[in-house]
Amino acid sequence: MDPSLLLGPVTTRLQVIGNFDTFILNNIPYADVSSKHLRWGSVYYDGPEAAGVKRAKPALQWHFGGVPYPITKAIRIPYSYVRKWDGSDAIVPASIFIGFQQNLPDLIVPQPIPWVAAPSDRFAENAASFGALGNAFWASDAAVLASEAPALVTRSMQYDVTTLDTLHELVRAELNDAVRFQNLEQNATPVDLDGLAKDNDSQNVFQYMVAAVVGDPAAYGRLLHWYFGGKAYSLTKAIRIALDYDYAAAKQKSFVASAAENGIEARLAGLADEALPTGRALFIGYGGGVSDNG
Numbered sequence: 001m002d003p004s005l006l007l008g009p010v011t012t013r014l015q016v017i018g019n020f021d022t023f024i025l026n027n028i029p030y031a032d033v034s035s036k037h038l039r040w041g042s043v044y045y046d047g048p049e050a051a052g053v054k055r056a057k058p059a060l061q062w063h064f065g066g067v068p069y070p071i072t073k074a075i076r077i078p079y080s081y082v083r084k085w086d087g088s089d090a091i092v093p094a095s096i097f098i099g100f101q102q103n104l105p106d107l108i109v110p111q112p113i114p115w116v117a118a119p120s121d122r123f124a125e126n127a128a129s130f131g132a133l134g135n136a137f138w139a140s141d142a143a144v145l146a147s148e149a150p151a152l153v154t155r156s157m158q159y160d161v162t163t164l165d166t167l168h169e170l171v172r173a174e175l176n177d178a179v180r181f182q183n184l185e186q187n188a189t190p191v192d193l194d195g196l197a198k199d200n201d202s203q204n205v206f207q208y209m210v211a212a213v214v215g216d217p218a219a220y221g222r223l224l225h226w227y228f229g230g231k232a233y234s235l236t237k238a239i240r241i242a243l244d245y246d247y248a249a250a251k252q253k254s255f256v257a258s259a260a261e262n263g264i265e266a267r268l269a270g271l272a273d274e275a276l277p278t279g280r281a282l283f284i285g286y287g288g289g290v291s292d293n294g
Contacts, residue, residue: 009222010065011193017184017241020168024096028286029200029237031081035166038079038096045153046228049073049100052153056120062099062226062283064194064240069281071099073174076228081288085207094288095233097226100174101281102243120151149230175282180243184282187247196222197236197286206236226285233287243280 017023025033048055049072060071075098083090157166172181183189193199196219197206213219224235 020171029197029206032202040157044076047073055118073100097285099283192240195237235285235287237286239284241282
């Protein structure tokens with residue numbers, strides 16, 4: 001069997017990221033977007049490691065290349081763009097997603113599901129009220145945990161139009177790893193791309209309407225669906241950057257691409273390195289090209 005049929009086609013490029021404002025905005029597959037179009041007043045955080053959550057939520061799972069990766073901290077930045085390729089000049093809502101797979105040993109442990117590292121007061125109160133609620137649907141661990149999913153932290157960020165480093169400094173601060181961040185800034189790093197619009201960017205835009213994608217099973221099957229705040233968002237393009245890349249060995253391929261080339265068995269055997277506590281990665285996703293839930 002062709003691995004791409006099971007895992008999805010993944011493209012890898014070797015790239016010096018340099019500045020994350022340039023990198024993230026240039027990779028938007030829908031239009032030419034600048035930092036001023038992002039809604040800096042409403043930046044949303046989810047995941048157990050997000051500031052304010054205090055590990056009261058479980059790790060999120062974002063799929064990439066057919067693999068579910070645990071995300072300990074996730075950020076959604078809403079924005080809108082003008083769709084020009086069809087002459088409509090329609091204003092389309094969209095989102096940029098940034099996720100961090102790191103600090104997992106304390107969060108991914110052999111425990112019954114659902115499980116959180118530090119239940120919130122509301123979670124404890126609801127769990128203690130099973131009998132009083134008297135509702136079979138509500139009275140389950142899964143239902144109580146689901147009640148926590150929409151709880152997000154909203155942050156208003158200061159944006160200086162004279163500088164182009166707001167996203168850059170955001171990634172630096174949230175990654176909180178000076179050595180790995182410097183490697184991304186200065187060294188050629190494998191960048192994995194997945195999704196229907198993985199080969200599109202701000203200068204080569206994704207020219208599909210919602211009906212065209214939904215009506216094409218092959219195209220719809222290549223959409224990625226990432227959960228954030230208890231809601232699934234449809235993404236046409238996603239990026240994964242392994243943070244444990246061996247620069248000294250000068251490997252030319254990422255974990256995803258190398259494993260896929262070696263077949264299904266090798267791919268599945270390598271999941272322990274990619275998706276469990278030993279793995280670290282940065283994820284970037286683009287929603288809004290094919291639906292209103294971006």
